[in-house]
Amino acid sequence: MIVTGLLCGALLGFVMQRGRFCLTGGFRDMYIAKDNRMFYALLIAIAIQSVGVFSLIQFGVIEFSAGSFPWVAVILGSFVFGIGIVLAGGCATGTWYRAGEGLLGSWIALFGYMFMSAVMKSGLLVPVNQSIQSVQLPSNSIAETTGLSVWIFILLFVAIVVAIVIKQQKKPKIAIPTMKPKRTGLAHLLFEKRWHPFFSAILVGLIAILAWPLSEATGRMSGLGITTPSANILQYLVTGDRSFVNWGIFLVLGIFLGSFIAAKGSNEFRFRMPDAKTGITSFIGGNLMGFGASLAGGCSIGNGLVMTAMMTWQGWVSLLFIILGTWTASYFIFVRPKVRKKSPTVQTKINMA
Amino acid sequence: MQKVLEVMGQVCPFPLVEAKSAIEEIESGDELVIKFDCTQATESLPRWAAEEGHAVTNFEQIGDAAWTISLKKK
Numbered sequence: 001m002i003v004t005g006l007l008c009g010a011l012l013g014f015v016m017q018r019g020r021f022c023l024t025g026g027f028r029d030m031y032i033a034k035d036n037r038m039f040y041a042l043l044i045a046i047a048i049q050s051v052g053v054f055s056l057i058q059f060g061v062i063e064f065s066a067g068s069f070p071w072v073a074v075i076l077g078s079f080v081f082g083i084g085i086v087l088a089g090g091c092a093t094g095t096w097y098r099a100g101e102g103l104l105g106s107w108i109a110l111f112g113y114m115f116m117s118a119v120m121k122s123g124l125l126v127p128v129n130q131s132i133q134s135v136q137l138p139s140n141s142i143a144e145t146t147g148l149s150v151w152i153f154i155l156l157f158v159a160i161v162v163a164i165v166i167k168q169q170k171k172p173k174i175a176i177p178t179m180k181p182k183r184t185g186l187a188h189l190l191f192e193k194r195w196h197p198f199f200s201a202i203l204v205g206l207i208a209i210l211a212w213p214l215s216e217a218t219g220r221m222s223g224l225g226i227t228t229p230s231a232n233i234l235q236y237l238v239t240g241d242r243s244f245v246n247w248g249i250f251l252v253l254g255i256f257l258g259s260f261i262a263a264k265g266s267n268e269f270r271f272r273m274p275d276a277k278t279g280i281t282s283f284i285g286g287n288l289m290g291f292g293a294s295l296a297g298g299c300s301i302g303n304g305l306v307m308t309a310m311m312t313w314q315g316w317v318s319l320l321f322i323i324l325g326t327w328t329a330s331y332f333i334f335v336r337p338k339v340r341k342k343s344p345t346v347q348t349k350i351n352m353a
Numbered sequence: 354m355q356k357v358l359e360v361m362g363q364v365c366p367f368p369l370v371e372a373k374s375a376i377e378e379i380e381s382g383d384e385l386v387i388k389f390d391c392t393q394a395t396e397s398l399p400r401w402a403a404e405e406g407h408a409v410t411n412f413e414q415i416g417d418a419a420w421t422i423s424l425k426k427k
Contacts, residue, residue, distance in 0.1 A: 101418070176400050177412055263392075270417040
């Protein structure tokens, strides 16, 4: 049953590769390009998952407990994670699926991510991780804290998302130039056509629902998750302890596989070696990602997509601080250098004087 | 006049960042040819060109994970 993780991951990797579903790019572009489309796509995926998973809980198919809310760890970890994903050129999932496209920079980032996650979860930094996580608020569930039914929050959120989608669809469309199709039928739809981000988001939401019953059938009581499974791979490889092998490991390996199939099928796979500078940046980014996600108890998928859908404080606070982290890093990497470049006259004047 | 921008090996968003500064260096009506291998740029470059009003005169895949796009500056 554990191999259903491979199937679920492969679907996710395929959809993300073909849909160019990149949350790092999405959060970054909200700031540097004033483009919110990918963020709205994420909200759609959260809404679909939320309705689906709470329906499953309502009918007793799956179980979920929100636990407590380690707020300091979530805030600090998410912010560091946000900085890390910009340096790594992709979030945790993004790094997995780009690795499947043959980007060796992402392989480097992935290694840094696995390494630091393992150091935080079972290595040298366990005391640091535990002490920061020990600062907790008793309830993580928004419904529990407010004493209202969780469905009130879900319906409110769905209404907001529907309003956003309607507003987006009403905007005048500009024609985006596309490449001449070389294929027809299913091959064109699966391996060539550009997918609308909202369409990809619907699929991501459905896969996120599917992950819950599949994972719980193997005794792993949660949905999509990237960080712990990524750490588990390295922990298993270096200790040989089979207790690290679970549904999640197959899930992340599936993402890699699904993305590889998607990229290979559409002639988008090629091993690409980054220059030394990009390689080093990717490695640092991967380590920050691992540190942040382990502390925050989730990455942009675990917290940003899943814990948000579960209507927890952890999910929404984390999402906010991941976004703030990406904006902070984007300012130093993309915005400030441009401003400096644009004012050569000021520099010349200073030189002249 | 034609200017060629080689951003092979650069990951997103750098192809777009480079393209934005390259287009500032050419005259209206001149052509900018961008060669890139970042998958996400197959989405971001044509979208940016369309939004800015530059005409896309050529857009094709030239190999495994390698593309070229040519724009005529507005």
